[in-house]
Amino acid sequence: MTATVLPDYPEAGADDAVARKVPVIHAPTDQVFRHTSRAAGGIVLALMVLIGVFLTVNSVDAISSVGVGKWVTTQEWSPENNSFGIAAVLPGSIVIALVALTVAVPLSIGAALFITEVATGRLRRLMTGMVDLMAAVPSLVYGVWGLAYFQTHVVPFAEFLAKYFGWIPIFDVRGVDPSNALPNPALYTSSFFIAGIIVSLMVIPIQTSIMVESFSRAPQGEKEGAFALGATKWGMIRNVVLPFGKGGMIGAVMLGLGRALGETIAVYLIISPLFEIKFRILENGAVTIAAMIAQRYGEANDFSMSALMSAGLALFILTMFVNFTASSIISRSRSGADSEG
């Protein structure tokens, strides 16, 4: 008869051997390198923290003079009358960002899938280059294009939306006479809708490049497995690539949101300021925090500067929150294992 003989395990506590601590001693040059780079990291960190601290300290003056409650609920912005608040500008920033995302997210997903799954060889390289180039084009260029060309060409479409879908509250436009044979195009210019579409052009490349990165991590074996089971290309994309890229997609959308909230110059060029809470996106008149700062900084005395700082602080907190969330989602969906050669 054969029996399985179990080896004797030491009882807990019987063996008090402890792993030897291996001391790491860095050579003097390495010490210098480590300390220098640590100092650089410290400087960068200090700079970044300083921005937040400075914004907070400077806006205390303005916020305390109107009171936090009024600062959050006031729509107008006239620091000279001591009456200002973020109730109109903050939703304005969010509305533009949401319009931009509505346009940008489907296009980015499509472009990213086109690059990773449909295009091959030269076409893929060309498209990747196009997306990178799109990110490199200054926002001013998109802004002037939107102001001088796109706005005049999109107004008929906005009219169409307002005419047939005006019963949906967000597409409603005040002051439109439906029986008027010659509609007034000026009612539809400088709106959230137009500014949002232009901002979407700046969001698309950021989202696309992050989505490309996450889609291309979908395992080859499972893709081929899907094909082997008889899936069509779209079936494979739906059942393998999209589920694997979900985390990256959510992160990319959040990152795009952060970027859209802070976009300044293009919005500044297109919108005409109107300080009220509204979600009628097709209507003339809009405002965002960033565009307001760019418009108002010039007239600033110390107090109105402090008021602008408080608006900047609100934007800063919002974008930092969005971006922290985005980067934590992206880093969770990213495995670092594939960098080992």
Add this chain to the structure above:
Amino acid sequence: MTHTIDPTVDHTIDATPQAGRVPTTVLPRETLPPLEHEPDRVRVGASQHERYSLPGAVAAALATALLIGPVLGMLGMGWVPLLTFVLFIVYYCVLISLTEDKRAVTDRFWQVLLWSTGALVTGVLGMVIAYVFVRGWGVYRQMDWTDLRHNFITSDMGLAGPLSPITEGGVFHALVGTLEQIGIALVITVPLGTATALFLSEVKGRFARFVRTVVEAMTALPSVVAGLFVYSTVILLFTKEQNGIAAALALTVLMLPIMIRSADVVLRLVPGNLREAGLALGGGQWAVVRHVVLPTVRSGLTTAIILGTAHGIGETAPVLLTAGVTSNTNWNPFSGPQTSLPLQALEFIKAPQPSFVTRGFATAALLLIVVLILFTLARLIGGQRAGELSVRQLRRRMARSRRDQGRVESNHDVIRHQLELLRAAHSLDSRGDHPS
């Protein structure tokens, strides 16, 4: 697939070394008849029906849209592209469904949509760039390229009034401003950014992770907030005026996180075993960074810096708050307002005169050209993957290796000489210790 070996044929190979030849490994080869190529049972590619359905659907959709639009006058000309697209998708799906099942139709539908998004994104980008060039072209067409002192690029707006023709005035002051501001920003950003990126990926630790988190969040710092920060610190506390250095600092605040992030991404791609090989050879951490990591990522790091520069050059909002507007050339970034290219383009475009708007588009076109040049440069340099070398780099490395060979050999000679001396001394010693 296996081949049966015919036992009647002699498969032995003559591998006896021959005099005068460098001995090499000779792989045994069998003499077998070539494989016969079987005819394909399945032909890969689209069927005739499928090949014709795509152009057919396009033609039919275009024809219907033209019929509904201009011919019958039911919709304006502007609707034709949109209508064509929608009809094309419908027609194409119908055509495919004649021969294929539902899954194949879904597949084609989504593939067509993916192709369209690719085309749309490229098309819009092309349209934006082309529009700016076309609108700005008037200035460059009328520009006297032979007059090198008074054309659009080499003169400033100091003497040009609102009614001056397009041929007068230019953007030299803005060009100077852009170059100086971006130069100062790069002088600060490149060393600080590279050192921080090295800290994040080479030194590591809890503090490094914290710095990385903060830097990643800061990449989305709204550009106008960066401008506001510099305005309230540098301008209100120290300089008391808008000037070039304040603009440069605002650009620095914006470019720093972006550059650190992209450098960090590049550094993370260095294979760990390269680093470990360096350490195993006895190099310290700095030696490994200096001789292994940095040379490996050189092209990636350069690309990161160039793209960061392109990004910084186009930033308008922070410069708007910090640089100040002037029409004169100001060489001194430390005193007085110093306009940069994007800011000048913005000022031109906001002006009511058509000639100023045209100048604005010309300035934006110039900015685009600068960005395009930087972008092409980045693509050319960044085309290499980390650790792969171009022919010239390989040649340079070979030359260095040859130089090293001499040094190594002379070192060998020295060591051999010293060994001989030691041995001689030792034998003398041993003779002295044990006298016979």
